[in-house]
Amino acid sequence: MDSIRRCGNGEGMKDIVLRKFAEVFGDAGGTEVYFAPGRVNLIGEHTDYNGGHVFPCALTIGTYGAARKRTDDKLRFYSMNFDHLGIIESSLDDLTASQEAGWTNYPKGVIWAFGEKGMKAPCGMDLLLSGNIPNGSGLSSSASVEVLTGFILRDFFGFDVTNQDLALIGQYAENNFNKVNCGIMDQFAIAMGKENHAIFLDTADLSYEYAPIALKGAKIVIACSNKKRGLGDSKYNERRSECETALQELRQAADIRSLGELDEETFEKYKGSISDEVRKRRAKHAVYENQRTIRAVAALKANDIRRFGELMNESHISLRDDYEVTGIELDTLVEEAWKIDGVIGSRMTGAGFGGCTVSIVKDEAIDTFIAQVGKAYQDKIGYAADFYVVEIGGGPKKIS
Numbered sequence: 448m449d450s451i452r453r454c455g456n457g458e459g460m461k462d463i464v465l466r467k468f469a470e471v472f473g474d475a476g477g478t479e480v481y482f483a484p485g486r487v488n489l490i491g492e493h494t495d496y497n498g499g500h501v502f503p504c505a506l507t508i509g510t511y512g513a514a515r516k517r518t519d520d521k522l523r524f525y526s527m528n529f530d531h532l533g534i535i536e537s538s539l540d541d542l543t544a545s546q547e548a549g550w551t552n553y554p555k556g557v558i559w560a561f562g563e564k565g566m567k568a569p570c571g572m573d574l575l576l577s578g579n580i581p582n583g584s585g586l587s588s589s590a591s592v593e594v595l596t597g598f599i600l601r602d603f604f605g606f607d608v609t610n611q612d613l614a615l616i617g618q619y620a621e622n623n624f625n626k627v628n629c630g631i632m633d634q635f636a637i638a639m640g641k642e643n644h645a646i647f648l649d650t651a652d653l654s655y656e657y658a659p660i661a662l663k664g665a666k667i668v669i670a671c672s673n674k675k676r677g678l679g680d681s682k683y684n685e686r687r688s689e690c691e692t693a694l695q696e697l698r699q700a701a702d703i704r705s706l707g708e709l710d711e712e713t714f715e716k717y718k719g720s721i722s723d724e725v726r727k728r729r730a731k732h733a734v735y736e737n738q739r740t741i742r743a744v745a746a747l748k749a750n751d752i753r754r755f756g757e758l759m760n761e762s763h764i765s766l767r768d769d770y771e772v773t774g775i776e777l778d779t780l781v782e783e784a785w786k787i788d789g790v791i792g793s794r795m796t797g798a799g800f801g802g803c804t805v806s807i808v809k810d811e812a813i814d815t816f817i818a819q820v821g822k823a824y825q826d827k828i829g830y831a832a833d834f835y836v837v838e839i840g841g842g843p844k845k846i847s
């Protein structure tokens with residue numbers, strides 16, 4: 448079945464990007480190669496901009512980049528994922544976002560953000576990328592490019608920043624250059640990734656803990672709906688402002704700084720101060736999802752993977768009914784997954800409105816899962832989903 452992909456570790460990618468770099472930019476002398484992962488969130492959705500917890504992990508798939516400093520101010524970008532666009536040029540004194548700049552708004556945004564923070568790049572660069580994260584899938588290909596760019600800038604120019612700073616600068620670029628009001632989860636998961644571990648991050652203060660994910664006899668399977676989406680044209684910013692308004696209303700009754708400070712009981716006590724029913728459901732999701740995430744990590748630590756799976760399922764229901772960010776594509780993938788013996792848990796992951804689901808599936812059920820969910824999806828939606836059996840990888844690195 449050609450819609451099954453078992454993701455490799457990118458072996459040979461270094462040679463591929465170097466060869467292409469030489470072809471596109473003339474030669475590859477003095478070029479360095481880097482990698483930054485994509486991410487999947489296991490639980491804790493739409494909590495990161497509400498001062499709640501998230502539980503994402505970095506993947507072994509991600510973005511490879513070949514880069515070389517220039518002697519002038521030019522920036523030349525090329526992506527093997529968008530070959531038809533050719534070389535896209537810019538320069539250090541024209542760091543503005545534009546529609547024509549397409550995907551290059553992500554690396555440009557990060558170069559701009561470094562400058563805003565007093566770390567101006569002293570010269571331009573040629574950068575060639577090749578990613579094996581499906582574009583627009585919700586596995587954070589854009590955050591991967593942002594963290595990769597920051598990592599390259601640090602390596603080239605010796606800027607004094609930690610990996611956590613790379614995450615914050617990436618988010619700053621996304622918010623202020625690309626005008627998507629995202630939280631910190633994606634960039635953090637990517638910059639701080641650790642092999643075989645998920646990151647239990649409290650977005651209220653950025654304290655975090657690595658939790659080992661040892662799924663004995665099961666794997667993480669990602670189903671990509673192939674419904675394209677971009678955060679900018681989605682209702683992401685709208686959800687965010689609904690939560691902000693609900694918080695302001697709650698603050699008239701309770702002394703809180705974020706929805707993440709409430710547990711279910713306190714929310715139920717004060718929810719009457721939210722004047723609109725829709726907003727009440729949005730806030731309920733943010734509060735309950737945060738508590739679910741805390742419980743899910745506790746279940747995992749207690750080796751109760753069954754409970755972890757149930758909480759994943761509850762997360763989906765809440766995102767479907769209260770937060771309303773799923774849609775027929777994601778609901779079909781998840782509801783079909785729930786029918787299969789050997790599926791421990793399944794839910795949408797990322798922003799929603801298209802993108803992917805994440806499921807924990809017992810080894811012996813993976814083939815059935817892919818065949819059955821794949822067929823039901825094709826029958827109902829009219830086009831195919833893609834399936835990826837993924838592994839949890841580390842953070843960004845230079846490939847020497």
Ligand code: GLA
Nearest residue numbers: 492493629630631632797798
């Ligand atoms: C996107 C954003 C994240 C987070 C998720 C939803 O991936 O970039 O900050 O809000 O959606 O959990």
